[in-house]
Each structure stands twice: as C-alpha cells, then as structure tokens.
Amino acid sequence: MTEPLLEVRDLAVTFGSGRGWGGDRGRIHAVRGIDFSVRPGEAFALVGESGSGKSTTAKCVAGLQKPTRGSISFAGSPLDPARNREQRRAIQMVFQDPYSSLNPRMTIGAALVEILRVHRLAGSRAAAVKRAAELLDLVGMPRSALDQRPRAFSGGQRQRLGVARALAVNPSLLVADEPVSALDVSIQASVLLLLKRLQRDLGLTMLFISHDLAVVRQLCDRVAVMADGRIVEEGAVGRVLSEPSADFTRTLLAAATDLPPLDLDLDLDQDHRSPKRRSTR
Amino acid sequence: MSVSSSLSRTRVASWYERRSKRLRRRSPRGADASLAIGLVIIGAMMLAALFAGVLSPADPTRQDIPNALAPPGTDGHLLGTDALGRDILSRLLYAARTDLFVAVGAVLLPLVIGVAIGTIAGYRGGIVDRVVTGVVNVVFAFPVLVLLIALVFILGPGIPTIIVAVTLVSWVSYARLARDLVRRERSLDYVLAARVSGLPTWRILGRHILRNIIAQPVTFAMSDAVAIILFITALGFLGLGVPPPAPDWGTMIADAQPYFTTHWWLAVFPGLAICAAGLGLSLIADGLSQKWNAQ
Numbered sequence: 001m002t003e004p005l006l007e008v009r010d011l012a013v014t015f016g017s018g019r020g021w022g023g024d025r026g027r028i029h030a031v032r033g034i035d036f037s038v039r040p041g042e043a044f045a046l047v048g049e050s051g052s053g054k055s056t057t058a059k060c061v062a063g064l065q066k067p068t069r070g071s072i073s074f075a076g077s078p079l080d081p082a083r084n085r086e087q088r089r090a091i092q093m094v095f096q097d098p099y100s101s102l103n104p105r106m107t108i109g110a111a112l113v114e115i116l117r118v119h120r121l122a123g124s125r126a127a128a129v130k131r132a133a134e135l136l137d138l139v140g141m142p143r144s145a146l147d148q149r150p151r152a153f154s155g156g157q158r159q160r161l162g163v164a165r166a167l168a169v170n171p172s173l174l175v176a177d178e179p180v181s182a183l184d185v186s187i188q189a190s191v192l193l194l195l196k197r198l199q200r201d202l203g204l205t206m207l208f209i210s211h212d213l214a215v216v217r218q219l220c221d222r223v224a225v226m227a228d229g230r231i232v233e234e235g236a237v238g239r240v241l242s243e244p245s246a247d248f249t250r251t252l253l254a255a256a257t258d259l260p261p262l263d264l265d266l267d268l269d270q271d272h273r274s275p276k277r278r279s280t281r
Numbered sequence: 282m283s284v285s286s287s288l289s290r291t292r293v294a295s296w297y298e299r300r301s302k303r304l305r306r307r308s309p310r311g312a313d314a315s316l317a318i319g320l321v322i323i324g325a326m327m328l329a330a331l332f333a334g335v336l337s338p339a340d341p342t343r344q345d346i347p348n349a350l351a352p353p354g355t356d357g358h359l360l361g362t363d364a365l366g367r368d369i370l371s372r373l374l375y376a377a378r379t380d381l382f383v384a385v386g387a388v389l390l391p392l393v394i395g396v397a398i399g400t401i402a403g404y405r406g407g408i409v410d411r412v413v414t415g416v417v418n419v420v421f422a423f424p425v426l427v428l429l430i431a432l433v434f435i436l437g438p439g440i441p442t443i444i445v446a447v448t449l450v451s452w453v454s455y456a457r458l459a460r461d462l463v464r465r466e467r468s469l470d471y472v473l474a475a476r477v478s479g480l481p482t483w484r485i486l487g488r489h490i491l492r493n494i495i496a497q498p499v500t501f502a503m504s505d506a507v508a509i510i511l512f513i514t515a516l517g518f519l520g521l522g523v524p525p526p527a528p529d530w531g532t533m534i535a536d537a538q539p540y541f542t543t544h545w546w547l548a549v550f551p552g553l554a555i556c557a558a559g560l561g562l563s564l565i566a567d568g569l570s571q572k573w574n575a576q
Contacts, residue, residue: 059473062477063476063477064473064476064477085479088477088478088479089479091477092477092478093473093474093477095470095473095474096470097470100469100470100471101470101471101473101474102471102474103471103475103489103492103493104471104493105492105493106488106489106492114480114484114488115478115479115480118478118479118480118481118484119479162474165474165478166477168478169478169479
C-alpha cells in the first residue's frame with residue numbers, strides 16, 4: 001500500500017466562541033472529528049448534503065480555514081496553519097461559483113502571470129505570458145482569452161479558467177469544491193471530462209467535493225460520505241454506490257440521477273456558447 | 282518565437298476590439314455628458330485659480346476706500362468693489378486658489394488615510410476591526426466645530442489647520458465605507474483563490490480587493506468635496522476660516538453681510554462661484570458613479 005499524499009486526522013471545525021448568551025448553543029460544529037486519507041494519483045470524493053461539513057473540510061485542506069482540532073499531513077509532513085510557500089503551491093483549489101471566483105477587473109493573462117511571477121515559476125514576463133498561454137491550451141481555452149476579462153466568458157469557460165489558474169503553480173493535489181454544481185448539466189460533462197483528463201495526463205491527485213453521486217461515479221475512485229460533520233461511510237466508489245451500508249448513503253443514492261460514464265475521447269469544445277444565455281434563463 | 286509574435290498580434294487586435302466595444306456600449310450617454318461638463322467647469326476654475334496672477338485686473342488685497350462699494354461695470358472693476366474698495370473679480374480668482382486647494386487637500390488626505398485603515402480593518406477583522414470601528418464611532422459622534430475651534434487654538438487659523446481638521450473628522454466616513462466593502466469582498470471566491478494561490482497579503486489587498494472597491498470611495502470623495510467647499514465657506518462665515526486679508530469665498534460672503542440688501546454683488550458673485558464649484562464636482566461624481574456601475 002502506498003504512502004498517502006494527504007492524511008486528515010481527527011479534523012474538527014467549530015464556528016462561534018460558545019461564550020456569552022446561549023452557551024454552547026451559540027456554537028456550530030461544522031466538522032466533528034473526521035479521518036481520511038488520499039493516495040497519490042487517486043480521485044477521492046467527499047459527498048454529502050449542504051451543511052454536512054464537506055466544504056469546510058475542503059477549506060481546511062486548502063488552508064483557508066483553521067481547524068479547531070486535528071491535523072492535516074501532506075506528503076508525510078504536517079501542515080501547520082502558517083504554511084510555507086512550497087506547501088501552499090502544492091495544494092490548489094477550484095471553486096464552486098465560476099461567477100465570483102475570477103477577479104472581474106483583471107484580464108485572465110494578468111491574473112495567471114501574477115501567480116507565475118509571485119512563485120518565480122517564470123524567469124521573465126515573456127516566459128510567464130508563454131506559460132499562461134500553454135495553461136489555456138491545457139484547459140481547452142483559446143489563447144485570445146489572455147487579454148479578456150472574466151465577463152467575456154460563460155460559466156463553463158470560467159470554470160476552465162479557474163482550473164488553469166489552479167494548475168499554474170504545478171500542484172500535486174487539486175481540491176475541487178463542487179466545481180460543476182453551478183453549471184448547466186450539458187456543460188458539467190465537459191468540465192468533468194477536463195478534470196478527468198488532467199488527472200490522467202498530469203498525474204494529479206484530486207479531492208473532489210460534491211453532493212451529486214452521479215458526478216462522483218463518473219470521476220472518482222474512492223468516496224467518503226459525510227453527514228452532520230461526520231464520515232458515515234467510506235470505500236471504493238463502485239462498492240459504496242452499489243452496496244451502501246449506511247442508511248444515509250441510500251437516501252443520497254435514491255436522489256441521484258443516472259449519467260452515462262465519461263468518454264475520455266469526447267470533444268471538449270461543446271460549451272463555447274455566449275455567456276448572455278445564462279441571464280435569459 | 283512564432284508563438285510570442287502571434288500572441289502579441291492577437292493581443293493588439295483584441296485591445297482595439299475591446300476599446301471600440303467599450304466606447305460603443307459601456308457607458309450610458311448621460312454619464313459621459315455629466316462627466317464632461319463637470320470636468321470642464323472644474324478645469325476652468327482650476328485654470329482661473331492657477332493664472333489668478335495674470336487674469337486679475339488688480340491686487341486682491343489693495344484697498345481703495347474712495348471707490349468702495351462700486352457696482353459691477355464700474356471702470357476697472359468688472360464685478361464691482363467691496364466695502365474696502367477691493368476688486369471683487371480679483372478676490373474671486375485668488376479665492377479659487379485657496380478654496381480649491383483646501384478642497385483637494387481635504388479630500389485626498391482623508392480618502393487615502395480612511396481607505397487604507399478601513400481596508401486593513403475589514404480584511405483582518407478581529408481585534409483590529411473592533412478597535413477601528415470603535416474609533417470611527419467615537420469620531421462620528423464628536424461635534425466637528427468644537428474640534429475645529431480647539432485645533433484653531435492649537436495650530437492657529439489657516440489653510441493647514443482646516444485641512445488637518447477636516448482630515449481628522451472625515452477619514453472615518455471613508456474608513457467605514459471601505460471596511461464594509463472589504464468585508465463583503467474578502468469572502469468572495471476570487472479573494473480566496475488569490476489566497477490559495479499563495480499571493481502575499483499586500484498584493485491581495487492592493488491589486489485585487491482595492492481595485493474592486495475603490496470606485497465607491499472615489500465617487501463619495503467627489504461629492505464630499507462639494508460638502509467641504511461649503512464647510513470652508515461656513516468656517517469663513519464664522520471667522521474660523523482662512524485669516525484675512527487672504528480672500529476666500531466664504532469670508533467674502535461673510536464680509537458682505539451688512540450689505541446684503543443694498544449691494545447685492547458683494548455676496549452674489551462668491552455665491553455663484555461656490556455654486557459652480559459644487560455643481561461641477563457633483564456632475565463629476567455623478568458621471569463617475571454611473572460609468573463604474575455600468576461596468
């Protein structure tokens with residue numbers, strides 16, 4: 001058995017101080033002590049309903065949320081809250097809402113170049129621009145996107161740009177927090193396909209957060225089911241989805257839709273639609 | 282090589298495309314019009330202030346008692362003279378220097394200080410935010426004129442005193458505005474993404490958050506400038522403003538008080554100057570906010 005890339009032990013997050021009026025009732029236990037580990041190269045899914053603590057867990061892993069208790073180890077060494085640049089670089093994140101996850105006032109090129117320059121991944125400005133263009137190739141976006149601002153793109157396109165930004169610093173772990181749940185179903189497939197291909201081609205490890213078991217079935221190897229801040233079931237995707245042991249998993253499964261398995265050779269360019277169409281819906 | 286050259290060609294092309302698109306679509310016509318008119322008014326006033334030495338027909342402080350209270354159109358005094366026989370047109374022009382300089386200083390300083398403090402408080406949160414919010418509330422509650430009288434005692438009357446006093450009082454408006462905007466902004470995904478990307482905090486604040494929130498404080502500053510010109514006027518009227526004999530619009534109106542009913546030109550011309558400055562700044566504020574909202 002290989003050494004896990006990410007190891008989460010007894011992670012707990014509590015919001016609110018619990019002091020003052022109401023005592024402990026003022027506290028919200030978002031995550032109540034969970035353990036899981038992700039092996040290198042695998043796609044690990046954390047599923048659950050909203051409020052189950054899965055997004056909070058993702059934020060802890062990405063370093064955006066301080067755990068109240070517990071530890072997170074990455075590649076064998078513990079991650080403390082003040083991560084060094086190398087540790088920050090190694091774990092990157094794709095966000096749920098493609099409409100707020102890109103800075104509206106920066107061109108795509110400027111945003112990518114900034115990240116590359118800050119991490120000294122490009123020797124010169126020209127090299128950074130060249131690398132940014134390669135990143136766009138990687139996610140199937142035209143290079144002309146470099147000089148455009150996010151408002152020029154549709155939700156699916158923005159999500160690809162978000163993936164490009166995450167990949168800019170060559171991470172080894174990609175945390176994807178509901179990356180397709182804000183998108184039309186027709187566009188979801190192309191973003192999922194992109195993630196799957198990147199995982200295969202770049203050897204990425206992925207922590208995939210979702211409430212949709214159908215999406216998880218298409219993309220992931222192993223799954224942990226969360227409910228009310230705890231992990232209620234964990235195992236290989238095929239096993240958990242075909243013979244769930246926890247009642248809660250059965251409920252989730254009953255709510256899931258069936259999607260065909262992803263065809264890796266499918267054409268990626270099916271969502272080059274005008275972003276305007278979203279507003280007419 | 283070929284990659285970068287083709288890259289730069291699409292870059293130029295798309296720049297033109299964006300430019301023309303923006304000109305066609307981005308800003309409502311009304312916004313451009315009010316911005317243009319406002320800029321013309323304020324620009325003309327600034328030029329007049331700058332070249333007051335050349336444009337003035339007379340020394341603004343030279344008294345000529347025999348010719349006092351001459352009506353507009355009197356030989357050599359286009360807008361007449363005041364109670365001490367000083368040329369009103371010259372005084373108006375020199376007063377523009379004082380008033381516009383004070384307005385600019387008393388807007389820029391609080392804008393910069395207030396936005397900086399508010400941004401840090403909003404982003405850091407916690408104890409820093411609580412302290413700043415507390416100070417802001419105290420300053421809001423403090424009577425401005427009392428503070429100013431105290432400052433005039435300490436620093437002596439004059440332009441620097443007015444700028445310091447206005448800054449001490451009005452940075453809080455900008456701090457509160459910036460703090461609230463930043464608090465909303467910092468939880469947006471693009472800021473979280475910048476943090477995950479490992480960008481240094483000052484960079485996130487300056488290049489990402491500030492750029493997205495700065496429109497509102499700047500628009501507010503423009504309308505605040507109107508209020509400050511009126512405030513200087515009020516100070517001049519109270520005798521706390523610019524010390525004589527240097528002219529400013531407010532003092533001119535205050536000096537004209539005994540003659541309001543008999544010699545209208547003493548108060549009307551500085552009054553018109555104040556109106557024009559206020560109108561110009563308001564139009565700029567209006568145009569800017571419409572333009573930014575459209576984006």
